[in-house]
Amino acid sequence: MLVIPFLILASPPLFAADDVASIKIGYISQQSVAPPNLSNLDVPPENEGIAGGEISIRDNNTTGRFMKQEFLLETAFLAENDDPVKAMEELAAKEVKFIVLDVAGDTVLKLADKAAGRDLLFLNATATDNRLRQQDCRGNVMHIVPSRAMYTDALAQYLVKKRWRKWFLVTGTLERDALFAESIKQSARKFGGKIVAEKQWKFGPDARRTAQAEVPGFTQDLDYDVLIVADEIGIFGEYLMYRTWKPQLIAGTQGLSPSTWHRTHEQWGSAQLQSRFFKRYKRRMRAKDYQVWAPIRAIGEAATRTNSNDFAKMVEYLKGTDFELAGFKGVPLTFRDWNWQLRQPILLIQPTALVSVSPQDGFLHPVSVLDTMGQDKKETTCKIN
Amino acid sequence: MGNGAILRTLGVAASLALTVVPADAYKIYVSNEKDNTVTVINSDGFKVEQTLDVGQRPRGITMTKDGKYLLVCASDDDAVQVFDAVTLKLIKTLPSGPDPELFILHPTGNPLYIANEDDNLVTVVDINTNKVLAEVPVGVEPEGMGISPDGKVLVNTSETTNMAHFIDTTTYELTDNVLVDSRPRYAQFSHDGSQLWVSSEIGGTVAIIDPATRKIIKKLTFEVPGVTPEALQPVGVKVTQDGALAFIALGPANRVAVVNAKTFEIMKYLLVGQRVWQLAFSPDQKHLFSTNGVSNDISVIDVERLKVIKSIRTGRFPWGVVTSQE
Numbered sequence: 058m059l060v061i062p063f064l065i066l067a068s069p070p071l072f073a074a075d076d077v078a079s080i081k082i083g084y085i086s087q088q089s090v091a092p093p094n095l096s097n098l099d100v101p102p103e104n105e106g107i108a109g110g111e112i113s114i115r116d117n118n119t120t121g122r123f124m125k126q127e128f129l130l131e132t133a134f135l136a137e138n139d140d141p142v143k144a145m146e147e148l149a150a151k152e153v154k155f156i157v158l159d160v161a162g163d164t165v166l167k168l169a170d171k172a173a174g175r176d177l178l179f180l181n182a183t184a185t186d187n188r189l190r191q192q193d194c195r196g197n198v199m200h201i202v203p204s205r206a207m208y209t210d211a212l213a214q215y216l217v218k219k220r221w222r223k224w225f226l227v228t229g230t231l232e233r234d235a236l237f238a239e240s241i242k243q244s245a246r247k248f249g250g251k252i253v254a255e256k257q258w259k260f261g262p263d264a265r266r267t268a269q270a271e272v273p274g275f276t277q278d279l280d281y282d283v284l285i286v287a288d289e290i291g292i293f294g295e296y297l298m299y300r301t302w303k304p305q306l307i308a309g310t311q312g313l314s315p316s317t318w319h320r321t322h323e324q325w326g327s328a329q330l331q332s333r334f335f336k337r338y339k340r341r342m343r344a345k346d347y348q349v350w351a352p353i354r355a356i357g358e359a360a361t362r363t364n365s366n367d368f369a370k371m372v373e374y375l376k377g378t379d380f381e382l383a384g385f386k387g388v389p390l391t392f393r394d395w396n397w398q399l400r401q402p403i404l405l406i407q408p409t410a411l412v413s414v415s416p417q418d419g420f421l422h423p424v425s426v427l428d429t430m431g432q433d434k435k436e437t438t439c440k441i442n
Numbered sequence: 443m444g445n446g447a448i449l450r451t452l453g454v455a456a457s458l459a460l461t462v463v464p465a466d467a468y469k470i471y472v473s474n475e476k477d478n479t480v481t482v483i484n485s486d487g488f489k490v491e492q493t494l495d496v497g498q499r500p501r502g503i504t505m506t507k508d509g510k511y512l513l514v515c516a517s518d519d520d521a522v523q524v525f526d527a528v529t530l531k532l533i534k535t536l537p538s539g540p541d542p543e544l545f546i547l548h549p550t551g552n553p554l555y556i557a558n559e560d561d562n563l564v565t566v567v568d569i570n571t572n573k574v575l576a577e578v579p580v581g582v583e584p585e586g587m588g589i590s591p592d593g594k595v596l597v598n599t600s601e602t603t604n605m606a607h608f609i610d611t612t613t614y615e616l617t618d619n620v621l622v623d624s625r626p627r628y629a630q631f632s633h634d635g636s637q638l639w640v641s642s643e644i645g646g647t648v649a650i651i652d653p654a655t656r657k658i659i660k661k662l663t664f665e666v667p668g669v670t671p672e673a674l675q676p677v678g679v680k681v682t683q684d685g686a687l688a689f690i691a692l693g694p695a696n697r698v699a700v701v702n703a704k705t706f707e708i709m710k711y712l713l714v715g716q717r718v719w720q721l722a723f724s725p726d727q728k729h730l731f732s733t734n735g736v737s738n739d740i741s742v743i744d745v746e747r748l749k750v751i752k753s754i755r756t757g758r759f760p761w762g763v764v765t766s767q768e
Contacts (some may be wrong), residue, residue, distance in 0.1 A: 105555055114600055116582045116603075119581055119582045119603060120581055120582060120600075120602070120603040120604075120605070123581065123603070123605060123607075123616075123619040126521070183507070193591045326583070326601060326625070329541070329559050329560065329583050329601075332541065332560055333560055336560065354602075361603075361621065362621075380643065381624055381645065382624075383601070383602065383604075383624040383643075383644040387694070388672040388673075389624060389644045389646075389672065406671070425672070426670065426672075
């Protein structure tokens with residue numbers, strides 16, 4: 058296990074060290090290794106995610122200079138077989154109280170249950186599982202990353218608005234692909250999309266050389282507007298485009314896709330975060346970078362607004378009605394109090410351009426139009442309150 | 443106004459090109475963020491006179507106090523460009539620090555204080571000698587810039603730190619930091635220096651701060667029937683010379699709020715173009731102009747009647763606006 062503690066101070070502190078209140082933020086990252094056929098494609102940058110966290114800590118510390126506060130980041134990068142509970146305990150022993158998680162949904166639950174009743178709050182940066190916002194929600198987990206339901210609702214609104222209502226759903230063989238497909242079906246029911254056909258992609262591991270032969274027949278004799286692909290880790294989805302029987306659009310996990318961030322997103326001040334990021338890391342900011350940036354900024358905001366590093370006060374603020382995060386999405390981001398999911402607009406992107414931002418105009422909601430996406434209060438099965 | 447002579451000279455110069463120009467004609471300059479241009483509008487009939495090519499991503503725009511030069515923040519060029527206000531020729535480029543967004547001149551006309559969004563700095567530049575006099579570290583994403591009428595106090599707002607930073611203009615030290623709501627965009631002193639107005643775009647509020655005590659004396663919130671609260675995003679603020687009225691641009695709400703600056707009562711919402719950000723008065727304060735980024739125009743507001751009387755087409759994403767005698 059590799060545990061690297063480090064401290065970043067953006068500017069020299071204005072106050073003597075002993076007057077300064079410390080806020081320690083932990084980061085646990087444990088993601089599974091990509092399957093062999095993807096290992097030689099786009100290798101994600103080694104600092105994907107944590108780079109956004111570092112920018113965020115710097116931002117917090119710049120503000121902290123005026124508040125007599127300092128923010129420290131303690132990280133734990135785990136191999137596939139490392140024990141995340143052990144990493145959590147090590148962070149807790151260092152008086153870390155807020156932990157940003159880049160782990161699978163099961164691990165989120167394992168850590169949350171282990172920490173139940175203690176002064177520890179988890180901020181989920183990458184697990185999209187709907188169940189974590191529904192029956193498996195936890196009072197000590199707040200979700201920064203949107204749920205699959207938010208993503209598929211964001212996409213569904215756009216397709217319905219374009220009157221592309223007939224969807225051909227193509228699902229990969231992984232469990233998470235099935236979860237994405239299920240979420241697409243729920244979104245179809247919610248917004249009036251129609252699944253006119255459904256197939257599973259079972260052509261083996263690497264379609265790069267065989268797709269041209271396989272895709273036409275696979276998509277033949279079907280009457281649909283959009284092919285929706287459920288291939289979360291990107292095994293075959295990219296190979297469908299331009300190879301369908303008829304000239305047809307692709308959306309879902311490839312083609313037109315929902316995301317929290319994109320390199321072409323420049324509205325609402327995001328150009329500033331983009332250029333700050335690029336200057337420092339010489340690469341474009343990715344969705345996962347944003348998803349680690351946002352929770353650390355949220356914790357920074359809690360410390361600033363409460364003028365405190367007291368855990369209970371900060372959590373009360375994060376969970377209270379005054380909390381709002383300026384997250385470069387044009388509206389304040391707030392938490393849903395029925396499952397602690399961050400409300401947020403969702404970008405619809407293609408690889409080299411931002412296409413649209415959901416919620417789409419015309420989808421109305423009595424409380425917040427952002428609640429047209431994801432599990433709304435009335436549908437919640439979460440019992441944390 | 444003290445610089446009337448210069449203004450009249452400007453008017454004469456302009457009249458060489460046009461036929462009849464009223465003595466009080468002035469120009470309106472609008473920076474177009476996505477076109478890399480400045481639209482030049484003549485107040486006589488509110489007609490577009492010229493479109494000037496400028497540096498990349500022009501945002502903040504102002505005039506020198508003598509009315510001779512137009513200053514433009516070319517954000518993506520990391521420079522402030524200086525144009526001759528009459529010939530519209532590029533005279534020189536001022537060092538600005540990276541990504542200049544908004545700036546303000548000292549009441550005496552020099553120096554220029556520039557917010558550098560990318561570097562958490564306010565850069566102070568002597569506009570005559572092109573020298574950087576100081577760099578003042580502030581919060582994250584500095585943007586709004588206000589200066590007290592006596593020139594002693596500079597205020598910068600930082601969009602991610604969410605503070606109004608008070609800077610002593612002689613020592614360049616921070617004297618106070620006032621926490622305001624999310625994404626403070628603009629800082630404007632009243633002309634008598636008794637109020638500082640700070641708009642918070644994402645917070646949806648405008649804080650009115652007493653500069654003497656640095657306490658927030660009033661926080662304005664807005665409400666427009668049929669507009670979602672999230673869309674009420676205050677940005678540009680202007681207070682009339684007599685301190686009676688304040689105008690607040692409300693971004694995607696497509697409204698300019700009119701506020702009684704004495705009682706802080708919101709009197710009216712004026713419907714303007716889409717995504718309204720910055721505001722500027724005409725020299726006689728009879729008109730107010732608003733930049734409407736998404737509808738690519740500026741709205742002309744009649745200040746006395748509180749009515750929108752005209753819209754004028756600009757380039758793409760009009761951002762800042764200034765008039766030639768302001």
